[in-house]
Amino acid sequence: MSRTYDMPALGAGMESGIVVEWHVEPGQAVKRGDVIGIVDTEKGAIDIEIWDDAEIAEILAPPGTEVPVGEPLLRLKVAGEDVDLDPREDEAPEVEPQEAPASQEAPAPEVAAADVVAPPQAPPSPAPRRRVSPLARRRAEALGVDPERVEGTGPGGAVTAADVEAAAGGDPSPPSPEPTPEPDPAPAPDPSPEPDRQAAMRRAIAAAMTRSKREIPHYYLSHTLSMESTLRRLEEVNRDRPPAERILVAALYIKAVAQGLEAFPELNGFWEDDAFRQADGIHPGLAISLRGGGLVAPALHDAPSRSLEELTSGIRDVVQRARAGRLRGSEVTDPTITVTSLGDRGVDTVFGVIHPPQVAIVGIGTVVERPWAEGGMVGSHRTVTLTLSADHRAGDGHRGSLFLARVAHLLHTGDEL
Amino acid sequence: MSDTETQVRTAIREALRHIAPEVELDQVDPTADLRDEIDLDSVDAMNLLVRLHESLGVEIPESDYSRIATLDGMVTYLEGRLAGEG
Numbered sequence: 001m002s003r004t005y006d007m008p009a010l011g012a013g014m015e016s017g018i019v020v021e022w023h024v025e026p027g028q029a030v031k032r033g034d035v036i037g038i039v040d041t042e043k044g045a046i047d048i049e050i051w052d053d054a055e056i057a058e059i060l061a062p063p064g065t066e067v068p069v070g071e072p073l074l075r076l077k078v079a080g081e082d083v084d085l086d087p088r089e090d091e092a093p094e095v096e097p098q099e100a101p102a103s104q105e106a107p108a109p110e111v112a113a114a115d116v117v118a119p120p121q122a123p124p125s126p127a128p129r130r131r132v133s134p135l136a137r138r139r140a141e142a143l144g145v146d147p148e149r150v151e152g153t154g155p156g157g158a159v160t161a162a163d164v165e166a167a168a169g170g171d172p173s174p175p176s177p178e179p180t181p182e183p184d185p186a187p188a189p190d191p192s193p194e195p196d197r198q199a200a201m202r203r204a205i206a207a208a209m210t211r212s213k214r215e216i217p218h219y220y221l222s223h224t225l226s227m228e229s230t231l232r233r234l235e236e237v238n239r240d241r242p243p244a245e246r247i248l249v250a251a252l253y254i255k256a257v258a259q260g261l262e263a264f265p266e267l268n269g270f271w272e273d274d275a276f277r278q279a280d281g282i283h284p285g286l287a288i289s290l291r292g293g294g295l296v297a298p299a300l301h302d303a304p305s306r307s308l309e310e311l312t313s314g315i316r317d318v319v320q321r322a323r324a325g326r327l328r329g330s331e332v333t334d335p336t337i338t339v340t341s342l343g344d345r346g347v348d349t350v351f352g353v354i355h356p357p358q359v360a361i362v363g364i365g366t367v368v369e370r371p372w373a374e375g376g377m378v379g380s381h382r383t384v385t386l387t388l389s390a391d392h393r394a395g396d397g398h399r400g401s402l403f404l405a406r407v408a409h410l411l412h413t414g415d416e417l
Numbered sequence: 418m419s420d421t422e423t424q425v426r427t428a429i430r431e432a433l434r435h436i437a438p439e440v441e442l443d444q445v446d447p448t449a450d451l452r453d454e455i456d457l458d459s460v461d462a463m464n465l466l467v468r469l470h471e472s473l474g475v476e477i478p479e480s481d482y483s484r485i486a487t488l489d490g491m492v493t494y495l496e497g498r499l500a501g502e503g
Contacts, residue, residue: 235479238479239478239479239480242470242476243463243466243467243469243470243476243477244467244470246463246479248459248460248463249459250459250460289458291437291438291439291456292439315460316460316463316464316467319458319460319461319464320435320436320464323436324435324436324438343458343459343460344458344459345452345453345458
């Protein structure tokens with residue numbers, strides 16, 4: 001059977017992405033998890049992955065094409081399979097993949113719905129209709145051209161936006177009902193220059209944070225604990241290890257939050273359509289500030305079951321790729337909660353702003369040495385202040401408080417070490 | 418500049434190219450805290466040590482971190498280690 005691979009929603013509020021390049025070609029077999037190409041988004045260029053074993057049947061969106069979220073990028077052949085095992089995939093009619101319903105995984109259905117092209121007005125024709133790229137269809141509508149009458153030069157004879165413009169007499173700037181005309185997709189992909197990228201990321205952060213503060217009634221909790229004995233043990237463990245095998249304290253934080261969530265699943269998931277949806281796995285997103293500005297929070301997958309060594313190398317890898325390489329689509333889309341840690345050179349306390357549709361963010365301040373009373377004695381301890389910002393629609397402070405105390409206990413005892 | 422110093426500076430420059438690509442080492446105050454100067458967090462700092470270990474073969478223990486806080490300190494420390502001291 002055949003189905004389409006659609007433009008994934010790489011973050012709330014993403015409306016479209018530009019195909020930068022494909023690593024695959026028609027006829028090629030791919031396995032679940034393979035990186036099949038690169039899509040440019042306001043979060044930067046992102047490696048996109050395939051979700052099932054399949055064969056690439058056809059590339060519907062050549063490099064340079066801007067494709068709305070939920071619209072097809074590729075046609076896949078899935079061997080010997082009658083049942084659609086992955087509900088995220090659309091079963092699109094083969095002749096008109098561009099009219100598939102918007103992908104169900106898009107967290108912004110209002111956006112995807114707005115991008116779905118209106119059904120054709122003409123009565124159904126017995127002959128299979130031509131394939132027209134979504135962008136071409138919109139161009140055709142804007143130009144008053146019937147895309148069915150345009151000669152297609154795209155893959156498999158598909159009609160591209162350039163074909164539509166050529167058919168319209170080569171005038172690329174007619175009056176358009178769209179507020180922002182689409183850029184010409186014909187030229188080779190030109191990843192945005194750095195200032196544009198930063199401006200786009202700033203806008204994306206602005207949109208997400210504005211939505212968060214407008215829609216999410218945050219409640220805030222804070223708790224300070226002594227990390228002294230845990231940090232001593234960490235130093236002990238790291239003493240004889242080469243740099244690459246040392247454990248980062250950030251791995252302890254991620255692990256403690258992830259283990260805490262196992263007992264408090266109501267903080268691990270999403271607020272969608274006026275209801276809480278618990279996430280399947282625990283994938284904390286680690287907030288990473290980018291040099292020159294901006295922020296991403298890629299997922300550390302299945303954190304509860306990963307060792308501190310695995311989490312450390314995961315953190316190092318994702319930080320380097322966030323700043324100097326590319327993140328994977330699943331890292332961008334999968335976080336179920338965010339952890340923001342100020343590292344060792346910041347201030348005591350950070351109260352985070354929840355990244356919608358998540359329902360919580362854990363803030364971890366800089367380790368600070370303070371006078372600390374314990375067991376009737378006052379000593380000098382290294383301490384850290386944890387905070388929780390959580391969505392009051394999804395839960396209440398009582399459970400949030402128990403969760404934060406649980407995370408603090410895990411960090412204080414350092415049993416993982 | 419001695420050969421060892423050149424080797425050390427090249428290794429630092431090359432390591433930072435992957436971690437803080439926009440940094441010009443020549444413009445860094447060599448006596449200021451390097452992490453503050455070029456805004457390295459603890460993950461960047463670890464990645465820097467791992468890369469220096471790979472390129473120079475010098476394993477810097479955590480207990481020596483205070484000696485490599487500045488660029489001058491790091492160069493001197495690594496030169497010393499390469500020369501067989503410490």
